[in-house]
Amino acid sequence: MFHSGLAAAVMGRMKSRFFPPVFKGGLHDARTATSIGRWLGLAFVVCFVTGLISHVLQHPPEWLADDLPSRPAWGYRLTQGLHVASGIAAIPLLLAKLWTVYPRLFAWPPVRSVRHALERVSVAVLVAAAVFEVATGLLNTAQWYPWPFSFVPVHYAVAWLVAGSLVLHIAVKAPEIRAHWSRRSPGTLALPEEDGPSRRSLLAAVAGAVGAVTVTTVGQSFTPLKDLTLLAPRHPDHGPQGLPVNRTADAAGVGLIPAERYRLTVAGPRPYTLTLDELRGLPQHEVELPIACVEGWSKSAHWTGVRVMDLLERAGALPHARVRVVSLQTRGGYRVSEMGHEHAHDPLTLLALRLNGEELSPDHGYPVRLIAPNRPGVLQTKWVGRLEVLS
Amino acid sequence: MRTSVTRVLTGAAGLALMGVGASLLLDVPDLTGVVVWLGGAVVLHDALIAPLVLLIGLVLVRGGARGPVRGALLVAGALTAVALPVLLRPGKPANSSVLPLDYPRNWLLTLVAVATVTALVLAARRTRRSRRRPPS
Numbered sequence: 001m002f003h004s005g006l007a008a009a010v011m012g013r014m015k016s017r018f019f020p021p022v023f024k025g026g027l028h029d030a031r032t033a034t035s036i037g038r039w040l041g042l043a044f045v046v047c048f049v050t051g052l053i054s055h056v057l058q059h060p061p062e063w064l065a066d067d068l069p070s071r072p073a074w075g076y077r078l079t080q081g082l083h084v085a086s087g088i089a090a091i092p093l094l095l096a097k098l099w100t101v102y103p104r105l106f107a108w109p110p111v112r113s114v115r116h117a118l119e120r121v122s123v124a125v126l127v128a129a130a131v132f133e134v135a136t137g138l139l140n141t142a143q144w145y146p147w148p149f150s151f152v153p154v155h156y157a158v159a160w161l162v163a164g165s166l167v168l169h170i171a172v173k174a175p176e177i178r179a180h181w182s183r184r185s186p187g188t189l190a191l192p193e194e195d196g197p198s199r200r201s202l203l204a205a206v207a208g209a210v211g212a213v214t215v216t217t218v219g220q221s222f223t224p225l226k227d228l229t230l231l232a233p234r235h236p237d238h239g240p241q242g243l244p245v246n247r248t249a250d251a252a253g254v255g256l257i258p259a260e261r262y263r264l265t266v267a268g269p270r271p272y273t274l275t276l277d278e279l280r281g282l283p284q285h286e287v288e289l290p291i292a293c294v295e296g297w298s299k300s301a302h303w304t305g306v307r308v309m310d311l312l313e314r315a316g317a318l319p320h321a322r323v324r325v326v327s328l329q330t331r332g333g334y335r336v337s338e339m340g341h342e343h344a345h346d347p348l349t350l351l352a353l354r355l356n357g358e359e360l361s362p363d364h365g366y367p368v369r370l371i372a373p374n375r376p377g378v379l380q381t382k383w384v385g386r387l388e389v390l391s
Numbered sequence: 392m393r394t395s396v397t398r399v400l401t402g403a404a405g406l407a408l409m410g411v412g413a414s415l416l417l418d419v420p421d422l423t424g425v426v427v428w429l430g431g432a433v434v435l436h437d438a439l440i441a442p443l444v445l446l447i448g449l450v451l452v453r454g455g456a457r458g459p460v461r462g463a464l465l466v467a468g469a470l471t472a473v474a475l476p477v478l479l480r481p482g483k484p485a486n487s488s489v490l491p492l493d494y495p496r497n498w499l500l501t502l503v504a505v506a507t508v509t510a511l512v513l514a515a516r517r518t519r520r521s522r523r524r525p526p527s
Contacts, residue, residue: 025448092469095440102441124433125409131432142476143489148424157419158429160412168405171398198458205462209469216501217473230497231474239488248486363486 020106026195027202031180031188033100035203039210040093041166043086044130048163050083054294055156058376066322066340073348073373077292080376081221084296087137088217092209094130119172126165129158141295142233220297234297240361243291243299246377249362252329254383256362264351264368268315268389276367280353282306287348293377303371305352308387309345317389319345325370326386337379338390339372348373351384444468456513463509467502474498
């Protein structure tokens with residue numbers, strides 16, 4: 001990727017000795033672009049689809065809100081882990097792909113026809129949106145927000161720009177892609193034969209780079225590899241009670257809630273209020289469920305507490321009732337979350353009192369937090385003070 | 392040049408998806424900031440990253456071990472790019488479970504690993520070559 005003979009990059013007078021620059025090095029060809037491009041395309045498809053899943057689970061449209069599936073329990077852990085891993089894998093692939101096609105930036109004449117101009121504009125959108133998406137996504141995992149806009153809606157909108165301009169790009173380039181798809185394709189055979197070993201070595205290096213960035217980061221969600229987690233912003237073992245957190249009790253403005261003053265209110269056809277001791281006296285269930293954060297980290301844990309379905313039944317809720325979960329937190333977003341009937345009536349959905357056999361720590365939501373299957377971490381409401389039966 | 396129906400439909404689908412993105416962007420309050428960052432992404436790559444990579448290649452990738460040296464630089468570059476946010480993020484993290492590791496040390500470890508693997512590959516190559524051509 002690094003040995004291009006860039007004869008001159010000085011952009012002086014138009015069509016001078018220096019401009020457009022001449023690229024003497026090899027591998028700026030359609031076969032290399034096709035080989036890297038299809039892996040990059042695959043990474044983007046995985047990233048886009050898993051991103052859509054995450055978006056729908058976090059901000060469900062009205063018509064879907066009540067039908068979100070609560071199974072498989074590990075669903076969001078898998079899709080969001082893949083989202084961040086495929087985004088990270090796309091970084092070396094995108095850089096290598098852009099390096100391969102970089103000489104085309106200096107195509108001469110710059111515009112040959114209206115069609116050519118439109119094609120160049122669409123490529124500019126694709127490059128801008130793709131670099132923007134991987135850069136903002138990566139910075140978001142480190143909770144670094146140097147931009148003036150809100151991350152979630154913009155990252156979501158630009159994802160559609162990437163997807164659209166990528167599909168358009170594939171349509172435009174279809175003949176070239178086909179001509180260079182395999183080693184025996186006609187276009188590939190027309191390229192200088194001596195580039196072959198160099199290309200294979202480059203592709204092996206790109207594969208090695210994808211492997212290296214994956215292995216050093218993916219342990220933040222794929223815990224068997226946690227010991228190789230060197231560059232990820234989270235580590236599964238770091239956090240209160242051995243579990244990472246996003247918003248602490250201090251940040252949420254709740255601090256340590258005194259046990260004797262805690263009350264859980266369940267609002268419904270037959271409303272009632274429970275003290276913490278009364279909650280502890282109800283039938284307790286233990287479940288193993290992951291906390292899976294939108295930023296990509298996740299870890300499974302053992303939770304003990306009261307089934308939400310039992311609490312709802314006691315309040316006289318119908319089997320298809322939706323439920324609103326309200327936190328006692330006074331600061332920060334996601335104070336209130338809602339669950340469709342599948343999550344609300346899933347026997348795995350608990351108001352948890354204990355984590356891995358210990359009482360919840362304040363940062364994990366003491367005294368009571370929600371834990372439900374296949375649900376983004378931000379919606380696993382902590383410091384729960386109120387359940388409301390909605391319909 | 393014949394343009395197949397599938398190709399046209401695929402292109403149209405791409406335009407439609409781009410339209411979804413554009414209409415979603417129009418709802419964003421600070422659109423100027425987004426446009427500046429989108430344009431900045433292209434300028435950053437085309438005017439800085441790409442020329443820098445080409446220059447590094449021109450200076451460092453030469454001689455008999457081009458492939459492995461290029462591979463080592465590529466892997467090290469990718470690791471560095473991915474590590475930039477955790478290495479450079481200013482300010483105190485939200486809590487002790489955010490950015491909990493010693494990232495400068497870990498980043499250097501990954502670079503040492505890349506250098507070691509490259510040295511081993513080069514050594515193995517040299518051994519293989521000298522075995523193939525025993526000294527006369």
